[in-house]
Amino acid sequence: MSIAAERRLAExxxxxxxxxxxxxEVVDFLSMLAGRCMELLEVDxxxxxxxxxxxxxxxxxxxxxxxxxxxxxQLQNQxxxxxxxYRTGKIAVSADLQADLERWPRFATEARAAGFAAVLALPxxxxxxxxxxxxxxxxxxKTLSQDAVHIAQALxxxxxxGLLHERAIRDRNLVAEQLQAALNSRIMIEQAxxxxxxxxxxxxxxxxxxxxxxxxxxxxxxxxxxxxxxxHSADVSALINPxxxx
Amino acid sequence: xxxxxxxxxxxxLVDHVRERGEPLSLRHACEVCAxxxxVAGVGLSMLAGDDQRDLxxxxxxxSERLEELQVTVGEGPSIDVLESAGPVLVAGxxxxxxxxxxxxxxxxxxxxxxxxxxxxxxQVGAIRLGVLTLYRGVPGSLDADELADALVIADxxxxxxxxxxxxxxxxxxxxxxxxxxxxKHPYQDGMELxxxxxxxxxxxIAAQLDVGVAEALVRLRAYAFSTDQRLSxxxxxxxxxxxxxxxxxxxL
Numbered sequence: 001m002s003i004a005a006e007r008r009l010a011e012x013x014x015x016x017x018x019x020x021x022x023x024x025e026v027v028d029f030l031s032m033l034a035g036r037c038m039e040l041l042e043v044d045x046x047x048x049x050x051x052x053x054x055x056x057x058x059x060x061x062x063x064x065x066x067x068x069x070x071x072x073x074q075l076q077n078q079x080x081x082x083x084x085x086y087r088t089g090k091i092a093v094s095a096d097l098q099a100d101l102e103r104w105p106r107f108a109t110e111a112r113a114a115g116f117a118a119v120l121a122l123p124x125x126x127x128x129x130x131x132x133x134x135x136x137x138x139x140x141x142k143t144l145s146q147d148a149v150h151i152a153q154a155l156x157x158x159x160x161x162g163l164l165h166e167r168a169i170r171d172r173n174l175v176a177e178q179l180q181a182a183l184n185s186r187i188m189i190e191q192a193x194x195x196x197x198x199x200x201x202x203x204x205x206x207x208x209x210x211x212x213x214x215x216x217x218x219x220x221x222x223x224x225x226x227x228x229x230x231x232h233s234a235d236v237s238a239l240i241n242p243x244x245x246x
Numbered sequence: 247x248x249x250x251x252x253x254x255x256x257x258x259l260v261d262h263v264r265e266r267g268e269p270l271s272l273r274h275a276c277e278v279c280a281x282x283x284x285v286a287g288v289g290l291s292m293l294a295g296d297d298q299r300d301l302x303x304x305x306x307x308x309s310e311r312l313e314e315l316q317v318t319v320g321e322g323p324s325i326d327v328l329e330s331a332g333p334v335l336v337a338g339x340x341x342x343x344x345x346x347x348x349x350x351x352x353x354x355x356x357x358x359x360x361x362x363x364x365x366x367x368x369q370v371g372a373i374r375l376g377v378l379t380l381y382r383g384v385p386g387s388l389d390a391d392e393l394a395d396a397l398v399i400a401d402x403x404x405x406x407x408x409x410x411x412x413x414x415x416x417x418x419x420x421x422x423x424x425x426x427x428x429x430k431h432p433y434q435d436g437m438e439l440x441x442x443x444x445x446x447x448x449x450x451i452a453a454q455l456d457v458g459v460a461e462a463l464v465r466l467r468a469y470a471f472s473t474d475q476r477l478s479x480x481x482x483x484x485x486x487x488x489x490x491x492x493x494x495x496x497x498l
Contacts, residue, residue: 052440053390054397055251059442067485070442173335173387180397181332187371187445191459194449194485204446204485230372230452230459
């Protein structure tokens, strides 16, 4: 790894550590992590998927909120690298989706139609269990180096910690509480995305960007802003109707 | 599809109701829950504005008393659930963790004979209608299967509660229509409750009709039922702006 890349990696871990000790919001944190994964690993799309504890994997965060990408993660509940990874606890990889059409017929077809050529899924581990997967996509056929895979696994582990906080790791009940609360936060953000996209006549992924920028510039948590949007609170009127401000 | 957890639990509910020759109601969800998950009792409460809870049905001797206790002492799992937006699972009320969490409630609940409590919000994002509370007379966690079953039953109860709130009274003839509505695409409704497109469509509909998100979900489900489509199909059409739900009840 080059010196510059090492430095960037170190900076990323420091930043993530700082975020963890401060008051942070889980979807915002994981979205940022997904973005960092994309830069550091030089991949073209990233998703963080977790079990909803009712037999499905759900998207917690992604490097982009474009609908087509989110659906590519969601459809892996039927087949795909994330499902394989979640079930086996092992890395699932395809360096060239064209060659793996039989392995994941529907997923490989949809992924290629979306412009992706290679994919990797790494397990998010918690003690002996797998709670989800970190999903990486390339637009060209590619194999990640061993170094890169190790870094990717470390980032998957950071995602797990970000999701659950260290103290929750030992108690299965606390894990379930945190995971379900995080999933509800995510759903609330999706509902707010829909609402804002209609009010502002923008795409849902642009709505996410607006929600996140508003939360950052007003120093408020992303899920709280989402709730305020849904409840039509006056304090987010600038977000819902920006044109009204003189 | 037929072997999914939602489908299995839904069939248990349907069989349960048919055996009794009764119209489907929330009480049956409670009874099936007590059966499916090894617990001593189940209580289902509906939220009635400002975090007030009305106990709608209960199975087991102590559900009502546990609910009253929480109201009296102002602490407990059903209260915490509303703050945390996730379940509250305490396997040992006699433990340090239990007593620290609810100093008054834990001791009083143990006196009553309750050793473990598991409370689940009936919630999908910002849509939150009630709380499902389970208890045991012995300490111990729900295992992964029991947890999954409880989460799915909470979703089924949410759907039933939505239908109830949408205008079907317990004694009303409409309750059969409600039963039909849920019967038509039973497990699909449950599963599709947690799809990205459904959450986003709920938001779009809420903005389009200027209603709350719970009402938006009711409209979405009503439209899917009346046009014989899956929830996610309608959601996609809403997001693509191919359809726009109208302001009358069936959204046509």
